[in-house]
């Protein structure tokens with residue numbers, strides 16, 4: 570169980586690494602980066618300035634996120650359009666084209682799972698840190714001077 574969770578976390582962190590590396594490389598491109606949430610996922614969008622204005626509430630050109638994103642998804646010249654389990658990856662025509670776009674969708678379940686996994690890992694690390702010989706099992710205080718009772722929290726030492 571623990572091994573499986575660790576493997577899953579490893580896969581997720583590799584995936585996150587790839588996405589971050591991709592976004593990093595893309596950050597040097599002249600296109601604009603827009604982040605929106607829709608349909609249970611976080612959408613990372615690389616779009617032309619025209620589309621960026623359509624995605625920005627308050628702008629005169631503002632359309633709405635769903636309309637713009639659905640148009641990206643339905644674009645027949647997309648070089649890649651892949652969707653599975655809430656993940657989404659859409660690569661539009663070449664960026665010299667005015668209709669180009671890149672869309673990366675990350676499902677919220679992934680983010681929630683990653684957060685829960687991190688929490689579990691921290692709890693596990695904390696427990697491992699606290700339950701060590703010579704330290705109070707409750708608060709982790711050093712008990713070398715007072716082995717019977719923790720002066721910090723009052724916990725009685727368990728007889729082993």
Ligand SMILES: [Zn+2]
Pocket residue numbers: 705706707708709710719720721722723724
């Ligand atoms: Zn204590």
